Amino acid sequence: MKKIVKELLDTSIYLLVVLVLTYLVITFVGQRTQVSGSSMETTLSDEDNLIVDKISYRFSEPKRFDIIVFPFEYEEDTYYIKRIIGMPGERVQIDGEGNIYIDGEVLEESYGREIMESPGRAWEEITLAEDEYFVLGDNRNHSSDSRDPSVGNIKRKDIIGRAFLRIWPFEKFGILRHQ
Numbered sequence: 001m002k003k004i005v006k007e008l009l010d011t012s013i014y015l016l017v018v019l020v021l022t023y024l025v026i027t028f029v030g031q032r033t034q035v036s037g038s039s040m041e042t043t044l045s046d047e048d049n050l051i052v053d054k055i056s057y058r059f060s061e062p063k064r065f066d067i068i069v070f071p072f073e074y075e076e077d078t079y080y081i082k083r084i085i086g087m088p089g090e091r092v093q094i095d096g097e098g099n100i101y102i103d104g105e106v107l108e109e110s111y112g113r114e115i116m117e118s119p120g121r122a123w124e125e126i127t128l129a130e131d132e133y134f135v136l137g138d139n140r141n142h143s144s145d146s147r148d149p150s151v152g153n154i155k156r157k158d159i160i161g162r163a164f165l166r167i168w169p170f171e172k173f174g175i176l177r178h179q
Contacts, residue, residue, distance in 0.1 A: 032050070088132055122146070135151075163176050
């Protein structure tokens with residue numbers, strides 16, 4: 001009888017430790033997420049499974065071109081994956097030809113899948129606050145991003161983490177290119 005009680009107690013403690021460690025990893029280190037939609041094509045595809053690095057931004061600030069994950073404020077349990085284009089304190093504007101201007105200078109980048117057809121709210125210059133980022137999807141003409149008022153500028157506190165590793169499909173397995 002004592003042996004059975006000891007086994008149950010050992011198993012219970014083991015399960016409790018596993019659950020606590022799992023909770024800590026998911027909350028503070030990383031979590032799996034699945035891409036839904038084509039807004040990040042060709043970098044990320046619909047149904048790609050990713051690991052989101054939630055710890056790096058505890059020690060460093062996000063950088064331009066990082067692919068970040070943040071919640072969509074108008075729909076519970078919905079998260080967006082986009083690329084940082086504008087940094088805190090910068091002025092962002094997009095012209096009718098799809099050129100992105102940062103502080104009046106054309107941004108040299110090659111992540112956009114195609115020329116943007118609509119600058120959205122960035123038609124007029126947007127000045128980012130000291131805790132805000134301007135994000136775009138790589139598939140610019142099929143992306144709901146900072147150009148859309150329902151997404152807008154992303155506050156630093158809302159960034160969950162950085163898309164780090166693609167784990168599915170296996171043929172595309174690997175660390176994601178950000179810079």
